[in-house]
Amino acid sequence: MDLAFTNEEHAFREEVRQFLRDRVPPEMHRKLIESRNLSRDEMVAWARILNKKGWAVPHWPKEHGGAGWTPVQHYIFGEELQMYPVRDLPDFGTSLVGPVIYTFGNEAQKKYFLPRIANAEDWWCQGFSEPGAGSDLASLQTRAVRDGDHYVVNGQKIWTTLAQYADWIFCLVRTNPGVKKQLGISFLLIDMKSPGITVRPIQLIDGGYEVNEIFFDDVRVPAENLVGEEDKGWDYAKFLLGNERFSIASVGTSKERILRVKELAAKCRVGEERLIDRATFREKVAAVEIQLKALEVTQLRVVTNASKEQKGRQDPASAILKLKGSEIQQATADLLLEVVGPYTLPYVSEEDLESGNEPPIGPDWAAAIAPAYFNARKVSIYGGSDEIQKNIIAKAILGL
Amino acid sequence: MDFDLSEEQRLLKDSVERLILERYGFDHRRKYQTEEAGFSEAMWARYAELGLLGLPFSQAHGGFGGGAVETMIVMEAFGQALILEPYFATVVLARGILRHRASEAQKAELIPPIAEGRMKLAFAYAEPQSRYDLFDVQTGAEKDGDGWMLSGTKGLVLHGEAADRIVVSARTAGGSRDNNGIGLFLVAGDAPGLRRRGYPTQDGLRAAEITLENVRVEPADVIGDPAGALPIIFRVADEAAGALCAEAVGCFAEMHSITLKYLKTREQFGTIIGSFQVLQHRAVDMFVELEQSRSMAMYVTMMAGEGNTTERERAISAAKAQIGQSAKARSASSRSSSMVASA
Numbered sequence: 014m015d016l017a018f019t020n021e022e023h024a025f026r027e028e029v030r031q032f033l034r035d036r037v038p039p040e041m042h043r044k045l046i047e048s049r050n051l052s053r054d055e056m057v058a059w060a061r062i063l064n065k066k067g068w069a070v071p072h073w074p075k076e077h078g079g080a081g082w083t084p085v086q087h088y089i090f091g092e093e094l095q096m097y098p099v100r101d102l103p104d105f106g107t108s109l110v111g112p113v114i115y116t117f118g119n120e121a122q123k124k125y126f127l128p129r130i131a132n133a134e135d136w137w138c139q140g141f142s143e144p145g146a147g148s149d150l151a152s153l154q155t156r157a158v159r160d161g162d163h164y165v166v167n168g169q170k171i172w173t174t175l176a177q178y179a180d181w182i183f184c185l186v187r188t189n190p191g192v193k194k195q196l197g198i199s200f201l202l203i204d205m206k207s208p209g210i211t212v213r214p215i216q217l218i219d220g221g222y223e224v225n226e227i228f229f230d231d232v233r234v235p236a237e238n239l240v241g242e243e244d245k246g247w248d249y250a251k252f253l254l255g256n257e258r259f260s261i262a263s264v265g266t267s268k269e270r271i272l273r274v275k276e277l278a279a280k281c282r283v284g285e286e287r288l289i290d291r292a293t294f295r296e297k298v299a300a301v302e303i304q305l306k307a308l309e310v311t312q313l314r315v316v317t318n319a320s321k322e323q324k325g326r327q328d329p330a331s332a333i334l335k336l337k338g339s340e341i342q343q344a345t346a347d348l349l350l351e352v353v354g355p356y357t358l359p360y361v362s363e364e365d366l367e368s369g370n371e372p373p374i375g376p377d378w379a380a381a382i383a384p385a386y387f388n389a390r391k392v393s394i395y396g397g398s399d400e401i402q403k404n405i406i407a408k409a410i411l412g413l
Numbered sequence: 414m415d416f417d418l419s420e421e422q423r424l425l426k427d428s429v430e431r432l433i434l435e436r437y438g439f440d441h442r443r444k445y446q447t448e449e450a451g452f453s454e455a456m457w458a459r460y461a462e463l464g465l466l467g468l469p470f471s472q473a474h475g476g477f478g479g480g481a482v483e484t485m486i487v488m489e490a491f492g493q494a495l496i497l498e499p500y501f502a503t504v505v506l507a508r509g510i511l512r513h514r515a516s517e518a519q520k521a522e523l524i525p526p527i528a529e530g531r532m533k534l535a536f537a538y539a540e541p542q543s544r545y546d547l548f549d550v551q552t553g554a555e556k557d558g559d560g561w562m563l564s565g566t567k568g569l570v571l572h573g574e575a576a577d578r579i580v581v582s583a584r585t586a587g588g589s590r591d592n593n594g595i596g597l598f599l600v601a602g603d604a605p606g607l608r609r610r611g612y613p614t615q616d617g618l619r620a621a622e623i624t625l626e627n628v629r630v631e632p633a634d635v636i637g638d639p640a641g642a643l644p645i646i647f648r649v650a651d652e653a654a655g656a657l658c659a660e661a662v663g664c665f666a667e668m669h670s671i672t673l674k675y676l677k678t679r680e681q682f683g684t685i686i687g688s689f690q691v692l693q694h695r696a697v698d699m700f701v702e703l704e705q706s707r708s709m710a711m712y713v714t715m716m717a718g719e720g721n722t723t724e725r726e727r728a729i730s731a732a733k734a735q736i737g738q739s740a741k742a743r744s745a746s747s748r749s750s751s752m753v754a755s756a
């Protein structure tokens with residue numbers, strides 16, 4: 014047993030850090046520190062910087078542009094990005110549809126889509142959830158009927174993250190209603206510019222418009238955009254959801270948030286004292302940090318196990334990463350909210366925040382924190398809610 | 414970065430676990446508890462045969478040559494059974510002190526009989542008033558010719574009654590809560606002037622209150638600097654906390670496995686109770702806490718050799734706090750609230 018990283022791993026970490034220091038656009042960096050949202054252009058520009066370095070899709074197979082790293086290198090890379098902090102693109106292209114395409118897609122699809130994903134030529138969104146199909150995803154109703162060289166798609170998707178930016182959507186659609194629900198689903202790639210698609214934004218509790226409803230009204234999709242075989246989409250979706258848990262523990266993000274908590278709490282005065290010096294506050298921060306340390310070690314256990322390539326024998330500890338990671342992310346959001354205190358109350362719209370025309374109400378770092386707190390509610394819902402994670406662990410690991 | 418055990422460590426783990434499986438079911442434990450000492454002398458002899466009592470020492474001193482990982486392995490297995498024997502008191506606590514501070518002559522005298530199971534030790538660090546403050550020492554050590562004379566009361570001495578020798582912290586100088594002026598002294602369990610009042614603890618082990626009235630200590634039985642022992646006491650307390658973390662993980666794992674078995678066999682309302690989602694989720698909550706605790710036990714073990722004292726102490730405190738919380742975690746409803754609010 015040994016906690017130390019190798020010299021090569023240390024050197025790699027330093028290389029990543031240096032790259033981030035040199036290449037992360039300062040304005041974007043500042044926004045992320047302040048919990049503010051990025052524009053589409055900012056995210057795309059950053060994705061291209063990564064791609065130029067060859068780091069946009071490091072986890073892909075080498076022939077498609079992957080970096081050929083060890084699991085520990087992936088871990089270090091992810092952690093450094095999260096801690097800097099800088100976000101990779103919402104991973105709909107790179108981590109979700111990309112791997113489905115290179116695993117199950119045909120040559121034409123690989124050739125066309127993969128380089129475009131790596132270079133953020135296309136923005137992808139995920140069309141899985143529907144009004145009647147959330148946790149019970151397989152009950153989805155959106156229909157695709159074959160008509161010559163096309164599928165004709167009718168139905169509705171919901172909670173589609175950043176669909177307003179998207180060029181493409183990957184959808185689960187029902188191609189065969191006559192069989193067991195998991196067996197009649199197909200995986201379709203749909204151009205968002207297709208006639209018959211309507212995107213309607215949904216405002217969330219943080220005041221922003223991160224998710225959407227999408228309506229499909231006789232949308233004609235070329236049959237060549239089917240991935241793999243018709244009616245096998247559920248298998249591909251399960252594969253994809255397995256990948257979704259990739260860096261879901263967000264240890265680096267939570268570490269960075271705690272640093273931010275400490276930085277801001279050192280600026281806040283409570284009477285004669287700084288907030289950071291208050292014993293009760295310190296204990297709260299320590300309690301979260303301790304949980305986070307345990308999660309970090311749990312994640313390292315999983316990562317080093319993966320390095321040994323015991324294929325198919327997934328470490329049971331990996332199951333807790335999403336569950337505990339969500340809990341801790343939300344706890345860091347709680348702490349930030351507590352640091353701001355009463356000045357969490359004023360609501361400043363994103364436009365006002367962006368324009369900077371009005372002087373801030375309260376501390377100039379306060380405005381984005383309550384929205385970020387509200388936004389963090391999502392982490393225990395998406396990618397399989399806490400309850401669903403527990404169902405999975407109970408069944409798959411505990412044998413209940 | 415490596416969480417694997419070496420080949421020898423795996424063998425050690427197998428052999429301790431097998432011993433526990435074969436000889437330390439709960440019924441065994443009940444029976445051992447009724448023996449005169451309150452534990453099993455036969456098991457103590459078995460531990461010696463397996464080399465467990467020589468573990469944290471180098472081979473040169475008759476020890477098995479192990480370190481923090483070995484202690485973790487043994488304590489985790491012992492935690493499954495909640496063994497009654499004075500392993501923690503003798504090997505982790507008192508021998509921890511010897512390992513760090515004893516002279517070569519002292520080691521040569523004490524290590525072989527401990528490793529062979531012929532000598533048990535205890536470490537008397539606490540006093541009735543000291544609570545968690547290891548520096549709060551009122552028991553006095555007066556110079557007595559070339560040696561020392563000890564007087565005072567030590568409390569909660571784990572396995573103090575069974576100990577052949579007791580390591581006693583006593584004050585040679587300074588005020589009762591000063592960091593400086595604390596020494597460590599070896600006294601025989603039956604030394605003139607030493608009285609022991611033994612009692613059972615909540616978990617069925619044994620402890621003792623010990624009073625010392627002019628107990629004479631020969632110069633050869635002073636361990637290290639008679640005024641500068643506190644850093645070593647802290648160090649051993651850290652190691653002991655790490656060992657207890659491993660013991661707790663063994664205990665959690667066993668409780669979780671017993672609970673799972675019960676969930677799969679107990680029937681109510683015509684079905685196994687494990688089919689009820691509320692109970693499934695509680696079992697998952699336990700599992701999450703178990704894995705988090707396991708991570709922390711590994712973490713402290715690997716941090717045991719960390720040269721940076723602050724880093725090491727932080728790691729140990731974090732692990733102890735995490736495992737203490739996990740032990741009490743009940744269900745998801747207490748989730749972030751228990752994490753943040755009750756901290």
Ligand SMILES: Cc1cc2nc3c(=O)[nH]c(=O)nc-3n(C[C@H](O)[C@H](O)[C@H](O)COP(=O)(O)OP(=O)(O)OC[C@H]3O[C@@H](n4cnc5c(N)ncnc54)[C@H](O)[C@@H]3O)c2cc1C
Pocket residue numbers: 138139140141142143146147148149171172173174175223224391394395396397398399400401404
């Ligand atoms: C911010 C955000 C972004 C999202 N982005 C996308 C996206 O880009 N694309 C996309 O396809 N989807 C997206 N989703 C949808 C997300 O995948 C679903 O919200 C999620 O699967 C839960 O489904 P639901 O909302 O319909 O809740 P429901 O499934 O109706 O669940 C409601 C409650 O019931 C509980 N529950 C459900 N079933 C069980 C059960 N069997 N046992 C115990 N409890 C149960 C759930 O845990 C939850 O608490 C997003 C969601 C959010 C919040």
